[in-house]
Structure formats: structure tokens, C-alpha cells
Amino acid sequence: MRTVYVNGDYLPETEARVSIFDRGFLMADGVYEVTSVLGGKLIDFEGHAKRLQRSLGELDMPSPVDPGELLEIHRELVTRNDLEDGMIYLQITRGAPEDRDFAFPDPATTPATIVLFTQSKPGLADSPAAKKGIKVISIEDIRWGRRDIKTVQLLYPSMGKMMAKKAGADDAWMVEDGMVTEGTSNNAYIVKGNRIITRALSNDILHGITRAAVLRFAREAQMEVEERSFSIDEAKQADEAFITSASTFVMPVVEIDGVALGDGVPGRVSQRLREIYIDESRKAAV
Numbered sequence: 001m002r003t004v005y006v007n008g009d010y011l012p013e014t015e016a017r018v019s020i021f022d023r024g025f026l027m028a029d030g031v032y033e034v035t036s037v038l039g040g041k042l043i044d045f046e047g048h049a050k051r052l053q054r055s056l057g058e059l060d061m062p063s064p065v066d067p068g069e070l071l072e073i074h075r076e077l078v079t080r081n082d083l084e085d086g087m088i089y090l091q092i093t094r095g096a097p098e099d100r101d102f103a104f105p106d107p108a109t110t111p112a113t114i115v116l117f118t119q120s121k122p123g124l125a126d127s128p129a130a131k132k133g134i135k136v137i138s139i140e141d142i143r144w145g146r147r148d149i150k151t152v153q154l155l156y157p158s159m160g161k162m163m164a165k166k167a168g169a170d171d172a173w174m175v176e177d178g179m180v181t182e183g184t185s186n187n188a189y190i191v192k193g194n195r196i197i198t199r200a201l202s203n204d205i206l207h208g209i210t211r212a213a214v215l216r217f218a219r220e221a222q223m224e225v226e227e228r229s230f231s232i233d234e235a236k237q238a239d240e241a242f243i244t245s246a247s248t249f250v251m252p253v254v255e256i257d258g259v260a261l262g263d264g265v266p267g268r269v270s271q272r273l274r275e276i277y278i279d280e281s282r283k284a285a286v
């Protein structure tokens with residue numbers, strides 16, 4: 001049985017409790033982070049911790065922990081759960097006031113709720129999907145306008161994954177005003193020759209921690225990076241495509257809306273970036 005963390009306590013998962021009045025439960029009034037663990041060490045921890053502070057700040061939500069404590073809690077959960085490869089999920093909500101009310105509660109009387117738990121994924125870095133590549137479909141992006149904040153409001157991304165599944169694909173890329181924003185739970189890229197193209201940062205997409213690292217490694221490896229929007233039609237004609245996220249690293253995309261890219265197998269640039277990202281992240285892991 002897993003040991004999880006709830007509001008200062010390490011507990012068996014079956015004993016952990018959150019109130020039914022919690023605003024995360026009632027209103028999706030909460031933020032989250034997912035940090036990967038490889039070889040018992042945290043990948044890109046600092047980036048996730050910084051983005052968490054930013055998400056909290058943008059929503060005027062008090063932080064129940066300081067960043068130093070956060071690292072200790074992550075490490076403690078890795079140790080207590082003997083976690084080798086997998087993820088740590090963290091969620092902070094605006095707490096549980098005495099009643100349901102749209103107005104934010106006073107943080108002095110309603111402390112934030114913090115929950116962390118581990119998910120074990122043995123062999124996370126050698127996923128069979130990465131060798132085959134994944135298929136995506138395109139769907140309309142109907143999410144709200146602050147996608148740069150990592151909120152737990154994940155209903156539409158879940159529906160998008162179900163639409164993909166129904167269509168025989170693995171995931172969906174969302175399109176707004178004719179241009180791809182991002183994947184349901186990842187950032188989206190196309191490759192033309194040696195050039196990597198991905199949408200520029202704005203409130204329209206989540207500022208992926210993996211995205212930042214991958215673009216840095218790509219530039220260091222003398223690959224060209226172009227941060228601009230692209231359409232599904234342009235993507236279908238690309239040489240390669242891929243996605244990035246904390247839990248999939250760099251994952252090649254081999255088909256978009258039924259159209260195979262290049263030879264229909266993971267491309268050279270995507271595979272190389274995956275290798276570099278995993279190698280470098282393992283070296284820098286804490």
C-alpha cells in the first residue's frame with residue numbers, strides 16, 4: 001500500500017482524507033504538478049516547483065509549504081514508497097471552507113489543502129510507445145483562456161483523450177483559430193529538416209517544464225528552433241512530429257488525423273531529442 005502526504009502527515013493511502021467541502025472537489029479551485037522520478041531521483045524538480053509558485057500566485061492562492069519543504073516531501077515519498085521509476089503527483093487547493101460559496105474563503109481561517117502521492121511506472125524511460133510513436137487526432141480547443149495556469153480543471157482534456165481513443169488514436173492535439181495550441185496533456189511540435197517548430201509561450205498554452213528543457217538541449221545541439229504557431233495541414237506535411245511532457249519526456253508522433261508523417265515511424269530528430277533529454281535529465285536529477 002502506498003504512503004501518501006496530506007496536509008503535513010504521511011499516511012497509508014486508505015487513511016488519507018479530504019473534506020467534501022474542499023474547493024478542489026467542488027470547484028476545481030486547485031493547481032497541480034507532476035514530477036517524474038527516474039532511478040529514485042526527481043527530474044526537473046526546480047522547474048516544477050517554480051511553476052507551482054507561479055500558478056498559485058496567478059490564482060491568489062496561499063502556498064501551504066515553502067519550496068525547501070516541498071523537495072523534502074517529494075524525497076520522503078520516494079523513500080517511503082521505494083519509488084524507482086514513476087511520478088509524483090502534487091495538488092494544492094484553496095482548502096475547505098465551512099460552506100460552499102463562490103467567493104474565495106479567507107486564507108487565515110481556511111488553509112490550503114496539499115496532497116501528494118506517488119505512481120510507480122517501472123521502465124518509464126523505455127516506454128514501448130516511444131519506439132512505435134503515437135497517433136493523434138485534432139479536436140477543437142474549447143478550454144478557458146488561462147491555460148498557462150496548471151489548474152485541476154481537466155474535464156476537456158479527459159474528453160479529448162476519450163475522443164482520441166474512440167477514433168483509434170492515442171491522443172488529441174487541440175486547434176484554435178486554425179492553429180494547434182497543444183496536446184491534451186503535453187506540448188506539440190513539428191519538425192522540418194533540422195528545424196523544430198512549436199507554438200510560442202502565451203496564456204494559450206501551459207508553459208511546459210519539459211518544453212523549456214528540450215528547447216534548451218535542441219539549441220545546444222545546434223538544432224534550429226522556431227517558436228511560432230502551425231496548423232494541422234502544415235503538421236501533416238512535416239517530416240516528423242512529437243510531444244513533450246514530464247511523464248512522456250519526448251514522444252514521437254507518427255500519424256495526425258490518419259495521415260502518416262514521413263515513413264510512419266519515429267523520426268531521427270525526435271528520437272535524438274528523446275535520448276538527449278533523458279540522458280541530461282538523469283544527470284541533473286535530484
Ligand code: PMP
Nearest residue numbers: 185186187206208209210245246
Ligand atoms: N500542456 C498541457 C495542457 C499539460 O497538461 C502538460 C502536462 N501537464 C503539458 C503541456 C506539459 O508540461 P510539462 O512538460 O511541464 O509536464
